[in-house]
Amino acid sequence: MTPTLQVFLIVSAALFSIGLLAALSRRHAIFILIGIEMMLAAANLNFIAFWRFNPPPKQPIGVMIALFAIAIAAAEAAVGLALVIAVYRHYRTTNVDQLDQLKG
Amino acid sequence: MSWVVDYLWMIPAVPLAASLVILSLSNARRKNAAALAVIGQVVALALSVLAFAATLQVPGLRAVRNFTWFTFGEQTLRLGFVLDPLAAAMLAMITLVGLCIFVFSIGYMAEDKNFTRFFAYLSFFSGAMLGLVIANSLLLLFVFWELVGLASYLLIGFWIEKPSAAAAAKKAFITTRIGDMGFFLGVLWLYGRSGTLLFYDGGNGCLENGGLAMLGASATFIALLIFCGAAGKSGQFPLHVWLPDAMEGPTPVSALIHAATMVAAGVFLVARVYPLFSSGAINGVTSSLTVVVWIGVTTALMAALIAIAQEDIKRILAYSTVSQLGLMMVSLGVGGVAAGIMHLLAHGFFKALLFLGAGSVIHGCHGEQDIRKMGGLRGIMPVTFVTYAIGMMALSGVPLFFSGGWTKEEILHATAHWPRSHAPYYLMLAGVVLTALYMTRQIIYVFFGNRRAAAERAHESPRVMSMPLIVLALCAIFFSVVLTPAWPWLHAYLTGEPVRFEIARLLQPMLFISLAVVGAGIGVGIWIYRKAGVPDRDRPAGIDPLEYAQPGLFRFLAKKMWIDEFYDRSIIAFSWICARFSDWMDRYFWDGLVRGFGAIGQVFGTVTTSVDERGINAGVDETTAGTRGLGRLMSAAHSGQIQTYLGAIAIGMLALLLLYAWLA
Numbered sequence: 055m056t057p058t059l060q061v062f063l064i065v066s067a068a069l070f071s072i073g074l075l076a077a078l079s080r081r082h083a084i085f086i087l088i089g090i091e092m093m094l095a096a097a098n099l100n101f102i103a104f105w106r107f108n109p110p111p112k113q114p115i116g117v118m119i120a121l122f123a124i125a126i127a128a129a130e131a132a133v134g135l136a137l138v139i140a141v142y143r144h145y146r147t148t149n150v151d152q153l154d155q156l157k158g
Numbered sequence: 159m160s161w162v163v164d165y166l167w168m169i170p171a172v173p174l175a176a177s178l179v180i181l182s183l184s185n186a187r188r189k190n191a192a193a194l195a196v197i198g199q200v201v202a203l204a205l206s207v208l209a210f211a212a213t214l215q216v217p218g219l220r221a222v223r224n225f226t227w228f229t230f231g232e233q234t235l236r237l238g239f240v241l242d243p244l245a246a247a248m249l250a251m252i253t254l255v256g257l258c259i260f261v262f263s264i265g266y267m268a269e270d271k272n273f274t275r276f277f278a279y280l281s282f283f284s285g286a287m288l289g290l291v292i293a294n295s296l297l298l299l300f301v302f303w304e305l306v307g308l309a310s311y312l313l314i315g316f317w318i319e320k321p322s323a324a325a326a327a328k329k330a331f332i333t334t335r336i337g338d339m340g341f342f343l344g345v346l347w348l349y350g351r352s353g354t355l356l357f358y359d360g361g362n363g364c365l366e367n368g369g370l371a372m373l374g375a376s377a378t379f380i381a382l383l384i385f386c387g388a389a390g391k392s393g394q395f396p397l398h399v400w401l402p403d404a405m406e407g408p409t410p411v412s413a414l415i416h417a418a419t420m421v422a423a424g425v426f427l428v429a430r431v432y433p434l435f436s437s438g439a440i441n442g443v444t445s446s447l448t449v450v451v452w453i454g455v456t457t458a459l460m461a462a463l464i465a466i467a468q469e470d471i472k473r474i475l476a477y478s479t480v481s482q483l484g485l486m487m488v489s490l491g492v493g494g495v496a497a498g499i500m501h502l503l504a505h506g507f508f509k510a511l512l513f514l515g516a517g518s519v520i521h522g523c524h525g526e527q528d529i530r531k532m533g534g535l536r537g538i539m540p541v542t543f544v545t546y547a548i549g550m551m552a553l554s555g556v557p558l559f560f561s562g563g564w565t566k567e568e569i570l571h572a573t574a575h576w577p578r579s580h581a582p583y584y585l586m587l588a589g590v591v592l593t594a595l596y597m598t599r600q601i602i603y604v605f606f607g608n609r610r611a612a613a614e615r616a617h618e619s620p621r622v623m624s625m626p627l628i629v630l631a632l633c634a635i636f637f638s639v640v641l642t643p644a645w646p647w648l649h650a651y652l653t654g655e656p657v658r659f660e661i662a663r664l665l666q667p668m669l670f671i672s673l674a675v676v677g678a679g680i681g682v683g684i685w686i687y688r689k690a691g692v693p694d695r696d697r698p699a700g701i702d703p704l705e706y707a708q709p710g711l712f713r714f715l716a717k718k719m720w721i722d723e724f725y726d727r728s729i730i731a732f733s734w735i736c737a738r739f740s741d742w743m744d745r746y747f748w749d750g751l752v753r754g755f756g757a758i759g760q761v762f763g764t765v766t767t768s769v770d771e772r773g774i775n776a777g778v779d780e781t782t783a784g785t786r787g788l789g790r791l792m793s794a795a796h797s798g799q800i801q802t803y804l805g806a807i808a809i810g811m812l813a814l815l816l817l818y819a820w821l822a
Binding site for chain 2 (some may be wrong): 074086113150153154155156157
């Protein structure tokens with residue numbers, strides 16, 4: 055079976071939904087980060103899939119965008135984890151339900 | 159039989175799959191975990207034997223299966239698997255030794271609470287190591303190389319609650335990473351020059367004439383960079399420091415990973431990419447090979463010297479491993495590739511045997527590892543004693559009956575004919591004497607003399623532990639059948655030449671030389687240590703005879719020549735200073751800058767405030783009152799729960815999508 059664009063889009067949509075679900079439902083800040091990473095991965099997959107199935111992909115644009123996105127995601131994860139650690143040191147918890155200091 | 163090559167990928171895949179399944183098991187299912195791991199290993203062994211049989215049918219067989227991993231623009235990256243005598247011999251050795259160690263671990267780890275995790279890691283290691291051996295691409299090899307590094311890290315730090323184990327795991331990981339950095343640069347350079355990372359590809363691979371022609375003079379530098387990785391993995395000077403510390407892991411791990419297989423991966427790597435090292439050789443000598451020889455000589459001698467003054471039974475064996483790996487590197491460097499690989503295989507068997515024997519001793523002595531506290535175990539642990547003695551004689555290189563003797567002889571033979579210098583040959587002879595000496599010392603301390611503290615309540619190990627010892631001891635002896643110069647079957651198999659039986663070749667001068675040096679080593683050992691465990695004249699029992707005679711020298715060796723301390727004071731201190739400096743820059747310089755800008759803003763703010771308060775304040779008050787009312791209304795929506803916000807965003811996005819779909 056040759057994979058079609060639809061297959062990739064379905065996989066990426068599934069990945070996105072799983073990531074969103076994780077980000078919305080988990081209470082642990084690190085799991086929320088993981089969920090966000092999964093959504094990013096889904097977006098990357100879309101980039102590559104659209105690039106791959108478009109007329110002759112001479113230049114690896116889609117892959118390059120994905121690579122940049124991965125690099126940025128890595129930086130984001132580093133910042134996010136540092137934030138989680140800082141928050142943990144301050145509040146002694148990473149449960150986002152309890153982190154509501156910004157309440158209006 | 160060449161259909162085997164199509165299924166070669168299954169050899170690493172089976173243990174890896176077993177490892178995944180075991181990881182998903184609960185901690186209580188110990189029997190299932192052990193059974194799965196052993197079954198995975200048996201399947202891998204069976205497949206390896208099939209692959210081995212395939213290489214027997216066609217002398218010098220080299221079958222490859224390459225496939226495209228991915229295409230990037232117009233570049234394709236291809237990986238592949240290769241089956242040749244080198245890979246097949248390694249496969250057979252790794253799976254056989256691995257199986258023995260898996261079985262031994264069932265007994266050794268019986269009381270550990272993380273039993274299932276242990277077998278998952280062990281299987282994972284086995285799969286990664288087998289994949290490393292059959293990789294036909296430097297990149298694929300590198301991937302598996304890092305995976306075995308990870309397995310090693312996980313297993314050294316298996317008893318993570320012990321701080322020393324955690325530190326040793328970190329040290330091993332970081333030290334090998336230094337070498338791997340060089341390795342990776344070599345990989346990149348090689349790809350840049352030759353455009354392929356496949357070893358063999360119908361004449362176009364990077365180890366074949368097509369690829370080598372494109373490298374030119376850079377082959378030397380690429381080979382040296384790759385050797386950095388090999389030196390890190392195989393514990394060669396100056397990156398050897400992690401290997402003795404790695405003994406913090408459980409003993410079966412030391413046997414499998416840090417003696418028999420993974421640390422030999424560096425030697426294997428050099429043998430695998432040997433054409434890179436030897437390209438452009440004049441009279442069999444290249445500058446990269448010369449570096450390999452001298453690093454090997456330094457490592458072999460230094461480690462053998464340090465081993466003499468160690469007290470921990472496993473640490474002695476660890477330094478002995480470092481020393482033997484140095485010996486193999488020397489052999490590869492002087493051109494004796496087959497001899498080096500033969501020693502690697504033989505060493506795999508008898509060093510695994512010695513480590514398992516040490517494990518059995520430690521198990522029997524209830525976790526005691528200090529050889530000065532043992533003694534007289536000969537009568538209590540007869541099976542362990544006999545098998546250990548066989549391993550000791552094989553390691554010392556006693557000729558005729560023990561595998562290590564023949565391979566050492568062959569290495570000495572190759573070293574003696576190195577055209578550049580004779581120094582490595584004499585230094586290696588000294589190394590052989592030292593090996594026999596420290597092994598004699600160890601065996602006298604552990605098995606002879608009077609029973610000391612830890613030997614009082616010692617017991618022989620259960621059958622599940624002694625059976626692997628017996629199997630490995632038999633391997634250490636009968637393996638020599640295919641090594642003798644009278645019928646050098648293994649040598650011929652590795653080089654792809656026909657083999658002849660000629661009894662006369664048995665008696666060559668090297669046999670007598672090695673008989674003499676090994677005899678000297680053991681003799682001197684017995685003479686020095688004959689009363690090692692008992693008080694003697696004014697020497698107390700806890701003091702080593704050598705320490706009594708030469709306290710300064712002994713201290714120098716016992717402290718491992720202060721290499722760790724040197725690294726602490728130089729490289730680690732340097733990076734610590736760098737870190738402190740960055741910290742200081744961040745804290746005071748950049749922070750000061752930011753604070754400065756903040757102060758400017760503050761001044762500006764004060765000015766504007768006064769203008770504001772006196773000028774426009776009253777008019778705005780009314781507006782703010784209204785805004786506040788509105789804000790109070792809105793603030794209900796701002797719960798502070800980020801997940802509520804995220805959910806709102808998701809719903810908004812969905813609504814936009816629906817709107818878009820409706821409009822379109």
